[in-house]
Amino acid sequence: MDDKQSVGIVQTQHFTFAAPPHEMLLECGRKFGPITLAYETYGELSPARENAILVLHALSGDAHAAGYYHAPGRDAGWWDIMIGPGKAFDTSKYFVVCSNVIGGCKGSTGPGSIDPETGCPYALNFPMITVRDMVNTQRVLIDHLGIEQLLAVVGGSMGGMQVLDWAVSFPERVRLAIPIATTSKLSAQAIAFNEVGRQAIQSDPNWRAGSYYGESIPRRGLAIARMIGHITYLSDRSMHRKFGRKLQDKTGYGYDFSTDFQVESYLRYKGDHFVDRFDANSYLYISKAMDYFDLTQPSGTLDEAFAQVKAKFLVISFSSDWLFPSYQSKEIVSACRHAGVEAIYTEIQTDYGHDAFLLESEQLSALISNFLAHGMIG
Amino acid sequence: MDDKQSVGIVQTQHFTFAAPPHEMLLECGRKFGPITLAYETYGELSPARENAILVLHALSGDAHAAGYYHAPGRDAGWWDIMIGPGKAFDTSKYFVVCSNVIGGCKGSTGPGSIDPETGCPYALNFPMITVRDMVNTQRVLIDHLGIEQLLAVVGGSMGGMQVLDWAVSFPERVRLAIPIATTSKLSAQAIAFNEVGRQAIQSDPNWRAGSYYGESIPRRGLAIARMIGHITYLSDRSMHRKFGRKLQDKTGYGYDFSTDFQVESYLRYKGDHFVDRFDANSYLYISKAMDYFDLTQPSGTLDEAFAQVKAKFLVISFSSDWLFPSYQSKEIVSACRHAGVEAIYTEIQTDYGHDAFLLESEQLSALISNFLAHGMIG
Numbered sequence: 001m002d003d004k005q006s007v008g009i010v011q012t013q014h015f016t017f018a019a020p021p022h023e024m025l026l027e028c029g030r031k032f033g034p035i036t037l038a039y040e041t042y043g044e045l046s047p048a049r050e051n052a053i054l055v056l057h058a059l060s061g062d063a064h065a066a067g068y069y070h071a072p073g074r075d076a077g078w079w080d081i082m083i084g085p086g087k088a089f090d091t092s093k094y095f096v097v098c099s100n101v102i103g104g105c106k107g108s109t110g111p112g113s114i115d116p117e118t119g120c121p122y123a124l125n126f127p128m129i130t131v132r133d134m135v136n137t138q139r140v141l142i143d144h145l146g147i148e149q150l151l152a153v154v155g156g157s158m159g160g161m162q163v164l165d166w167a168v169s170f171p172e173r174v175r176l177a178i179p180i181a182t183t184s185k186l187s188a189q190a191i192a193f194n195e196v197g198r199q200a201i202q203s204d205p206n207w208r209a210g211s212y213y214g215e216s217i218p219r220r221g222l223a224i225a226r227m228i229g230h231i232t233y234l235s236d237r238s239m240h241r242k243f244g245r246k247l248q249d250k251t252g253y254g255y256d257f258s259t260d261f262q263v264e265s266y267l268r269y270k271g272d273h274f275v276d277r278f279d280a281n282s283y284l285y286i287s288k289a290m291d292y293f294d295l296t297q298p299s300g301t302l303d304e305a306f307a308q309v310k311a312k313f314l315v316i317s318f319s320s321d322w323l324f325p326s327y328q329s330k331e332i333v334s335a336c337r338h339a340g341v342e343a344i345y346t347e348i349q350t351d352y353g354h355d356a357f358l359l360e361s362e363q364l365s366a367l368i369s370n371f372l373a374h375g376m377i378g
Numbered sequence: 379m380d381d382k383q384s385v386g387i388v389q390t391q392h393f394t395f396a397a398p399p400h401e402m403l404l405e406c407g408r409k410f411g412p413i414t415l416a417y418e419t420y421g422e423l424s425p426a427r428e429n430a431i432l433v434l435h436a437l438s439g440d441a442h443a444a445g446y447y448h449a450p451g452r453d454a455g456w457w458d459i460m461i462g463p464g465k466a467f468d469t470s471k472y473f474v475v476c477s478n479v480i481g482g483c484k485g486s487t488g489p490g491s492i493d494p495e496t497g498c499p500y501a502l503n504f505p506m507i508t509v510r511d512m513v514n515t516q517r518v519l520i521d522h523l524g525i526e527q528l529l530a531v532v533g534g535s536m537g538g539m540q541v542l543d544w545a546v547s548f549p550e551r552v553r554l555a556i557p558i559a560t561t562s563k564l565s566a567q568a569i570a571f572n573e574v575g576r577q578a579i580q581s582d583p584n585w586r587a588g589s590y591y592g593e594s595i596p597r598r599g600l601a602i603a604r605m606i607g608h609i610t611y612l613s614d615r616s617m618h619r620k621f622g623r624k625l626q627d628k629t630g631y632g633y634d635f636s637t638d639f640q641v642e643s644y645l646r647y648k649g650d651h652f653v654d655r656f657d658a659n660s661y662l663y664i665s666k667a668m669d670y671f672d673l674t675q676p677s678g679t680l681d682e683a684f685a686q687v688k689a690k691f692l693v694i695s696f697s698s699d700w701l702f703p704s705y706q707s708k709e710i711v712s713a714c715r716h717a718g719v720e721a722i723y724t725e726i727q728t729d730y731g732h733d734a735f736l737l738e739s740e741q742l743s744a745l746i747s748n749f750l751a752h753g754m755i756g
Binding site: 028029124127128185186187188189191192193195196198199200202203204205220221223224227228231234236239240242243244245253255256257260261263264267268271284288291292294322325 | 406407502505506563564565566567569570571573574576577578580581582583598599601602605606609612614617618620621622623631633634635638639641642645646649662666669670672700703
């Protein structure tokens with residue numbers, strides 16, 4: 001029997017808080033509530049409540065990180081390769097929590113949720129949210145679960161931003177921090193790609209200033225945004241290896257504007273598929289939260305942001321990730337060291353680009369399981 | 379007085395050929411004509427007719443490579459920094475020719491041109507064109523100008539593809555070939571970016587299957603395509619240096635979907651500006667021609683494609699160009715050497731990315747002027 005198992009059938013749970021008049025103050029200055037977070041847990045919280053790991057998802061992720069809803073092989077969680085008995089996040093040892101971010105569309109309160117004051121979806125009346133807001137809402141959930149201190153916070157891409165913000169905002173509550181393929185502030189290039197994606201959504205006539213719920217959705221705009229994103233998650237080399245210049249129809253070029261190359265049909269499929277599972281307004285809000293993320297503010301330096309941090313860090317980047325290149329992870333490691341924060345850094349050699357954190361990797365699993373067990377990687 | 383001067387006031391000329399029944403056979407198998415090429419020339423053709431240089435433009439370029447139409451400082455040609463008395467392409471020595479590609483929208487026959495059979499614009503009835511078709515039409519123009527052998531063919535990006543195709547298709551007619559920031563076949567990643575741009579255009583309801591002439595044009599779709607392209611022409615580092623995370627409104631984040639960052643407003647400006655000067659259908663056709671470009675076909679190897687080449691090569695790439703990375707230029711150089719073709723290769727160290735070939739560069743100018751004068755760069 002394989003010692004790496006699935007956590008099995010799981011159910012998404014919901015926790016609601018910040019109901020008026022106890023709304024939460026968001027970073028944009030608006031008070032907002034009630035807030036529901038969808039979340040899942042895997043494994044058992046130990047009696048001492050010191051084995052909890054918070055897993056944080058990326059732009060298009062959700063609370064469903066592991067297991068399946070109905071039957072094995074379908075609806076597997078987005079990090080199922082990493083979470084389960086015998087896996088990197090070993091659920092026979094650890095209690096793993098994953099929640100959908102505020103602003104999302106998978107059970108947490110977001111622009112598609114009903115505004116109790118109006119009885120209609122918030123749409124663009126939803127407040128702008130930031131990574132700090134995501135973390136602040138997660139903190140309430142962690143309180144609710146009775147967890148004083150997290151053994152670890154971990155996530156890739158935007159999940160890694162939340163890891164950094166957890167360690168900075170709540171230094172007493174995080175023992176180990178594992179930011180993967182991430183950055184302490186989004187680059188101009190990444191902001192630019194996000195902005196073009198947003199423009200594509202907002203240019204779709206079905207978007208109607210965000211008020212499309214119950215009517216035709218901005219499918220084409222969202223699909224284009226996803227296609228742009230998808231290219232940035234891969235590397236030139238991985239696309240070359242996977243597709244190269246392979247044709248859909250092997251008899252030759254079609255000499256028309258239908259699909260000539262396999263890479264084109266792959267992208268179209270990815271775009272179309274995404275539209276069926278994600279809300280365009282959530283894409284706008286969450287991509288904007290990524291743009292806003294800048295740990296160097298307001299102090300001006302990353303060193304200062306890390307001054308109060310108590311967690312020990314394992315920082316991981318991927319050699320072919322050009323969206324969140326390794327130099328951005330090195331900046332985090334450098335700031336940790338200047339602030340006297342213990343930090344281990346590993347750049348994993350891979351062709352898979354930014355998406356490598358979602359893929360099967362013995363090296364990634366070994367790094368993480370050793371770090372969780374011993375606070376070291378060797 | 380500065381010894382680098384402008385070529386002064388210039389005029390675009392037009393040459394029409396391949397009128398029925400003498401249509402040109404295009405690579406897609408369709409016979410097509412009449413074909414008009416818009417072109418400009420700078421300097422004087424020598425009595426021996428051996429000082430002619432053909433300059434080939436990139437996706438969004440045109441025949442207006444140097445000088446100005448009305449008054450200095452306005453409407454300068456796209457490579458004015460390189461073409462003129464005392465410049466890299468010294469018009470006191472050389473006769474420089476630049477023509478707008480077939481499929482373009484700047485005076486050459488393209489999808490926006492009137493189909494003489496119907497009296498209406500071709501729109502999507504325009505045939506699919508390839509880089510080989512661009513080169514074949516240029517060959518007719520060069521014949522018309524009475525030039526037996528070109529001293530040099532030169533161009534960056536898609537212009538470089540045409541350079542390669544000239545040297546391969548008409549080996550007797552090219553003495554020096556200068557492909558810059560280009561490739562012998564478009565990569566999967568570059569095809570993917572082109573495809574997303576085309577999807578953006580085709581998703582714009584104003585596109586109406588290409589039949590928008592005389593009505594509202596697909597502004598937003600074309601602007602999005604241009605924005606995507608523009609990001610790929612710059613480098614992460616140059617965007618960081620130029621924009622970083624600088625805000626439009628320095629008092630802080632706007633917390634809405636208007637423009638927060640300068641890089642966003644820059645991109646929007648670039649997109650909007652482009653729409654006023656370029657036809658969306660030309661964008662579709664020309665980007666598709668780039669996708670189709672693959673010198674390794676039909677033989678299967680680049681070495682074989684270069685077997686008949688007689689030109690001497692100066693291959694130039696830019697260290698931060700991630701759209702046409704240096705390894706792609708090295709493949710060209712390697713194929714030249716295997717085929718016994720003389721080739722000099724230089725990678726210019728720069729942060730400016732793919733667009734570096736359009737920017738002022740003493741190193742680029744010196745390399746080219748030495749190569750033209752002596753067939754060497756030292």
